[in-house]
Amino acid sequence: MKHTPLALAGLLAATLLPVVASAAVKTTPGQADQRFAQLEQLLPTPNTVRTASGAPGAQYWQQRADYRIKVTLDETRHRLKARQSITYMNRSPDTLSYIWLQLDQNIFNDNSISRRSEVAANSGTRRDSIGAGDSFSFAALRRHHAFEDREYGYEIGEVRDAGGRVLRTTLNDTMLRIDLPQPLRPGTSIEINFDWEANIVDEAPIGARGGYEHFADSNTYQYFLAQWFPRLVAYTDYTGWQHKQFLGRGEFTLEFGDYDIELTVPADHIVASTGVLQNPDAVLTATQRARLKKAETAKSPVFIVTPQEALENEKAGTNQMRTWRFKAENVRDFAWASSRKYIWDAMGYRQDDAKRPFVMAMSFYPNEGEPIWSKYSTHAVVHTMEVYSRFSFPYPYPVAISVNSWERGGMEYPMITFNGYRPTRDEKSGKLTYSRNTKYGLIGVIIHEIGHIYFPMVVNSDERQWTWMDEGLNTFLEYIAELEWEDNFPTFGDKTNVLDFITGYMQSQDQVPIMTNSDTIVQFGPNAYSKPAAALAVLRETVMGRELFDHAFREYANRWKFKRPTPADFFRTMEDASGVDLDWFWRGWFYGTDYVDVSVGDIRAYQISSQDPEKEFPLRRAEFAADWPESYSQRQNRAEGRQTRVDRYPELKDFYNENDPFVVNNKDRNQYKEFRDKLEPWERTALDRAIKAGEHVHFVDFYNLGGLVTPLPLTLTFADGTTEEYQVPAEVWRYNAEKVTKLFIRKQRLVSVELDRNHLIADADQSNNITPRRIEQSRIELFKGRDSGRNQMLDALAELKGEPKSGAKADDKAIPLQPASK
Amino acid sequence: MPTHRTRRRLLQLAAVGAASVWLALVAPLSLAHRAHVTLTRVTPNLRSGQWEIVHAIHYHDALRLLAVREVRDDVQPASVEGRARLALEVERSVRWFAPNGSLLKPVTVGAELEGDNVYVYQELPAPKISGRYAVESTLMHDVFPEQINNISLDFAVPRTTLRLSRQQTRGEFTPP
Numbered sequence: 002m003k004h005t006p007l008a009l010a011g012l013l014a015a016t017l018l019p020v021v022a023s024a025a026v027k028t029t030p031g032q033a034d035q036r037f038a039q040l041e042q043l044l045p046t047p048n049t050v051r052t053a054s055g056a057p058g059a060q061y062w063q064q065r066a067d068y069r070i071k072v073t074l075d076e077t078r079h080r081l082k083a084r085q086s087i088t089y090m091n092r093s094p095d096t097l098s099y100i101w102l103q104l105d106q107n108i109f110n111d112n113s114i115s116r117r118s119e120v121a122a123n124s125g126t127r128r129d130s131i132g133a134g135d136s137f138s139f140a141a142l143r144r145h146h147a148f149e150d151r152e153y154g155y156e157i158g159e160v161r162d163a164g165g166r167v168l169r170t171t172l173n174d175t176m177l178r179i180d181l182p183q184p185l186r187p188g189t190s191i192e193i194n195f196d197w198e199a200n201i202v203d204e205a206p207i208g209a210r211g212g213y214e215h216f217a218d219s220n221t222y223q224y225f226l227a228q229w230f231p232r233l234v235a236y237t238d239y240t241g242w243q244h245k246q247f248l249g250r251g252e253f254t255l256e257f258g259d260y261d262i263e264l265t266v267p268a269d270h271i272v273a274s275t276g277v278l279q280n281p282d283a284v285l286t287a288t289q290r291a292r293l294k295k296a297e298t299a300k301s302p303v304f305i306v307t308p309q310e311a312l313e314n315e316k317a318g319t320n321q322m323r324t325w326r327f328k329a330e331n332v333r334d335f336a337w338a339s340s341r342k343y344i345w346d347a348m349g350y351r352q353d354d355a356k357r358p359f360v361m362a363m364s365f366y367p368n369e370g371e372p373i374w375s376k377y378s379t380h381a382v383v384h385t386m387e388v389y390s391r392f393s394f395p396y397p398y399p400v401a402i403s404v405n406s407w408e409r410g411g412m413e414y415p416m417i418t419f420n421g422y423r424p425t426r427d428e429k430s431g432k433l434t435y436s437r438n439t440k441y442g443l444i445g446v447i448i449h450e451i452g453h454i455y456f457p458m459v460v461n462s463d464e465r466q467w468t469w470m471d472e473g474l475n476t477f478l479e480y481i482a483e484l485e486w487e488d489n490f491p492t493f494g495d496k497t498n499v500l501d502f503i504t505g506y507m508q509s510q511d512q513v514p515i516m517t518n519s520d521t522i523v524q525f526g527p528n529a530y531s532k533p534a535a536a537l538a539v540l541r542e543t544v545m546g547r548e549l550f551d552h553a554f555r556e557y558a559n560r561w562k563f564k565r566p567t568p569a570d571f572f573r574t575m576e577d578a579s580g581v582d583l584d585w586f587w588r589g590w591f592y593g594t595d596y597v598d599v600s601v602g603d604i605r606a607y608q609i610s611s612q613d614p615e616k617e618f619p620l621r622r623a624e625f626a627a628d629w630p631e632s633y634s635q636r637q638n639r640a641e642g643r644q645t646r647v648d649r650y651p652e653l654k655d656f657y658n659e660n661d662p663f664v665v666n667n668k669d670r671n672q673y674k675e676f677r678d679k680l681e682p683w684e685r686t687a688l689d690r691a692i693k694a695g696e697h698v699h700f701v702d703f704y705n706l707g708g709l710v711t712p713l714p715l716t717l718t719f720a721d722g723t724t725e726e727y728q729v730p731a732e733v734w735r736y737n738a739e740k741v742t743k744l745f746i747r748k749q750r751l752v753s754v755e756l757d758r759n760h761l762i763a764d765a766d767q768s769n770n771i772t773p774r775r776i777e778q779s780r781i782e783l784f785k786g787r788d789s790g791r792n793q794m795l796d797a798l799a800e801l802k803g804e805p806k807s808g809a810k811a812d813d814k815a816i817p818l819q820p821a822s823k
Numbered sequence: 824m825p826t827h828r829t830r831r832r833l834l835q836l837a838a839v840g841a842a843s844v845w846l847a848l849v850a851p852l853s854l855a856h857r858a859h860v861t862l863t864r865v866t867p868n869l870r871s872g873q874w875e876i877v878h879a880i881h882y883h884d885a886l887r888l889l890a891v892r893e894v895r896d897d898v899q900p901a902s903v904e905g906r907a908r909l910a911l912e913v914e915r916s917v918r919w920f921a922p923n924g925s926l927l928k929p930v931t932v933g934a935e936l937e938g939d940n941v942y943v944y945q946e947l948p949a950p951k952i953s954g955r956y957a958v959e960s961t962l963m964h965d966v967f968p969e970q971i972n973n974i975s976l977d978f979a980v981p982r983t984t985l986r987l988s989r990q991q992t993r994g995e996f997t998p999p
Contacts, residue, residue, distance in 0.1 A: 784933055784935060791932070798911070801904070801907050
């Protein structure tokens, strides 16, 4: 690091231009100016439905659909039989000559687009097949048999209007068009009625968001019914009828409405459902009702059905049926679960909201979920409401439910969620045990799925089109809630900080922008969940700050609760409510695949020169001596007692022997006087002040290696050991997004510049974040940093040693294949 | 009549046969130009509190080792399985002993191919007992009779290198 007097002219120029661009402004796409180009071309034109501020416009509209369904669960045949009525209200300005129903269960039909477009690699199941090339897993074989054994999809009877007229229908895969006898004018409504039946999917082999689960040990079942009935397709201002078929991944958006549902199930079943139970006296015992009352004010979950009662109940069985009636207001879907196996606990949650001061948090789970479900589930439900409500709005529904419906994973519906993770029984000891992964996986998935009741069950974004709008926003809030659950919550594998987790994905080659349609996303999890969550974490903690971010995010949630936002509404609201231009951020993080990697380059340090030879020359002498020490040979000669010729013949000495080049003479003094005289008074004042303050001038280079523009949170360390936190805004890159030089004028000499000490910007390579560089990582540390290669190797080692790979399932084993005989 | 699949297999076998002839004629000459030496470096990492053990095996020697072990043709040092097998070979053949004679068990972190060498990475929690430690190596002694395994101990001042061979498979050292 050089410490050199700086020419005044250069200093003044540098002061006027704090950021020195080293190259001309680029004009090619993806270069500097494009990275800060506004998003106008990419966003839809604002109008009276959706305003430029990101709020719903004066003429905002959305449709409405109310449902009445009477459905019977046939436990013997694993089948639903229903009579359904829908009242559809056309609140759009358009006249509709037909309406569409969404038939999600048809995805399991042998001829569905989803099944016919499956590729060999995954056979359409969420449990991937194994190996490369032609391989076939036991899981895929079981799935094939499950489809072979039973037919799936709806059997729908005639569709009639309120007057009993049969309406013409046309089936298109997972959608059914109903042609209306008269066009449905704006402001009018139509009632349609029909009967339907459908086999319930065997979830374990097929993989679905709902279905039944068979417990082989006790030969018992549970049913969790999701996306189970024909639902009105969303008709919107941005896409008309939602015409994307259900392919399995892109979930759904629907219309809000009121539901009146009668569920007829075996009499010994306990039912968990969207909505409020209308006939508790008919379906619950007096003890259960009393326990529910007690749970309203309890500080910890209260059993409504105890584990022992559930165990007894599941042994009995019955031929009797019983009808549970639920009503739900202003929900966009309806789901339920039913089983004689359920333990049921509940705990009241009170919130500061005049409209909804009380919510009942509840959990339903079989004994197979114990002991972790009674310990964590309902607490996680309440914790989610506490945290999410702070960032959005008070929980708007009367109940919040977590059901243990499968082994792992989760799915959300209004007021009710289906969640995985259970303990496992040790084969040798027979004891129930659960891993760290199971514990935190359970808490995490419940927070996530209950969180979805806010996004997208209330803030009704369209996951069929933009997965990130609910998964990403929800993962971000889940992350915040998990940080508030306990310190060092392992949210992302072994990492707590999403910004440390996401860098591997952001550097990978096979990624697509976040703004990719749901069914064509590759690397779904990191793309739609973690990367948007990381982006929002960067926005909150680094770009905007908590106060601005939280206000804007809350504004978005409140503007769009019970409405239907699009990405532009989110982007615009966040900017409008915070006063921060974030177009560069959306462009880089949501429309691009660059990553963050900034390298801190040289620090060049200077002090301002007074030009006064009486002060400067001694300094120069000292610096010269420091830079160019006396030659080793000369010192050795002296040590040997060797005299120079001049020492031996003093008469050879003259003026130059007495005066080194740094001795001040009159010429130097005159030059200094001339320099001072030519300065304007204000220039003299500025110079004298800077010299008196002893200011140090530093130029620091930053190189953008990853491409994504980012703020630069810096830790400046000075010669006296003190530090200063200083954040350079991302706009520093607006003229040159590849290299910038930043000027720092400080009273102290800068000895170190460190970028992102607190891991705030998802910088992919921390090794180049400090100047001077720290000791390099060892070969092993570097190898361990490359997670993918390391994990592959450890998996291979485990395989060769005969150890089970973590997460591997027994049915993932490959089936030996041989060439087909002729 | 053979199927297409069978024909292709026969063709592959013919190609392997031709290659074997070529190797038989040429290989002894080319092998003679390079000594069969592995280098193992042991470096203490103060940040992690581990001894980092890096074994470097020349690519061609690694290739030969896998061939001698009769693994499948596609299991090469360039494949994950090939490197994993080499790592297991190292685990079996290079053994570390505490002053009381107990066996120390380094954890294999992984392996990678870089340049001419396959690197096998291991970590061992820095031993806390003072005294005379030992290392035994029989790595590839059954493949190349003249095999030399150098164990370089970076914590020793000056740096010490143990030169282990078929004749002397064991060396001792004292960590600071």
